[in-house]
Amino acid sequence: MLLEVRDLKIRFNGRHSKVDAVKGISFSLDQGETLAIVGESGSGKSVTSMSLSRLLPPAPKCVVEGAALLDGENLLDYTEKQMRKVRGKRIAYVFQEPSTSLNPYFTVGAQIEEALRFHRDDVTDFKAETISLLEKVGIRDSSKRYGDYPHQMSGGMKQRVVIAMALACQPDILVADEPTTALDVTIEAQIIELLRELREKENMAIILITHNFGIVDGFADKVAVMYRGEIVEQGETKQVLASPKHEYTSALIRCIPQLGVKQRRLPVVDYSEIGKKEIAADA
Numbered sequence: 001m002l003l004e005v006r007d008l009k010i011r012f013n014g015r016h017s018k019v020d021a022v023k024g025i026s027f028s029l030d031q032g033e034t035l036a037i038v039g040e041s042g043s044g045k046s047v048t049s050m051s052l053s054r055l056l057p058p059a060p061k062c063v064v065e066g067a068a069l070l071d072g073e074n075l076l077d078y079t080e081k082q083m084r085k086v087r088g089k090r091i092a093y094v095f096q097e098p099s100t101s102l103n104p105y106f107t108v109g110a111q112i113e114e115a116l117r118f119h120r121d122d123v124t125d126f127k128a129e130t131i132s133l134l135e136k137v138g139i140r141d142s143s144k145r146y147g148d149y150p151h152q153m154s155g156g157m158k159q160r161v162v163i164a165m166a167l168a169c170q171p172d173i174l175v176a177d178e179p180t181t182a183l184d185v186t187i188e189a190q191i192i193e194l195l196r197e198l199r200e201k202e203n204m205a206i207i208l209i210t211h212n213f214g215i216v217d218g219f220a221d222k223v224a225v226m227y228r229g230e231i232v233e234q235g236e237t238k239q240v241l242a243s244p245k246h247e248y249t250s251a252l253i254r255c256i257p258q259l260g261v262k263q264r265r266l267p268v269v270d271y272s273e274i275g276k277k278e279i280a281a282d283a
């Protein structure tokens with residue numbers, strides 16, 4: 001088992017209030033496997049993924065309990081120095097908005113090279129490796145685009161550059177947190193296709209965080225559905241899609257737009273209907 005998260009709890013302590021953002025969740029990930037964490041805004045998906053690299057504010061503002069075992073070692077017990085060897089190198093992130101991950105004052109080539117210099121002792125020709133990474137993520141004319149600044153690229157291209165930066169570190173786990181939300185639908189499909197290809201070529205495990213069940217089908221091996229800080233259902237994607245056990249999962253699946261099916265408007269999730277109970281087997 002590459003990653004095993006056990007009874008993870010995350011609490012934010014404000015001056016006047018406390019938020020239990022994650023209430024004891026468990027999941028696991030094997031090498032080369034893809035897990036999708038699906039849920040609506042505020043359900044605790046991002047803080048879960050950020051806790052794995054300890055990117056959350058320190059205690060007492062944010063208290064994280066439980067265990068996140070990477071190859072059997074609990075990341076939550078790591079010192080800051082040990083953690084620096086995990087970030088990027090073992091767990092890398094691609095966030096929603098590529099512009100926030102790129103520095104506008106440096107060329108994309110320089111930014112990928114910086115990641116290589118920091119994380120890879122085996123590379124000697126940084127420029128050549130950068131150009132080959134740009135090619136790998138599907139950027140045409142990569143030797144020319146190497147010298148581009150982020151503003152000279154489209155949103156989809158910038159997200160490809162961010163993915164190249166993540167790949168530069170050869171991570172075991174790539175966390176893609178809503179990687180296509182800021183992009184239009186055709187570009188979304190291309191980025192998901194790129195992640196699918198890379199997973200196979202690089203044998204990376206992927207955690208895809210999304211509110212959109214539509215991009216999970218055919219991409220993720222397993223899915224965990226989060227609702228208000230809890231995983232209400234998890235399992236093989238095909239199984240969950242074919243016969244969801246929880247009302248919230250069914251509601252999310254009903255929101256996937258279907259090609260050829262005319263819908264005046266998307267269904268609305270009716271929260272009054274969502275309890276802890278599972279759907280009856282014959283429902």
Ligand SMILES: Nc1ncnc2c1ncn2[C@@H]1O[C@H](COP(=O)(O)OP(=O)(O)OP(=O)(O)O)[C@@H](O)[C@H]1O
Pocket residue numbers: 012019021039040041042043044045046047048057211
């Ligand atoms: N730094 C913080 N301080 C206080 N509360 C926070 C902080 N970060 C997140 N939270 C709270 O934790 C909860 C879970 O947030 P999280 O960002 O993980 O949700 P999410 O499911 O990823 O949603 P989104 O897709 O909108 O990012 C929310 O109630 C949020 O307000």
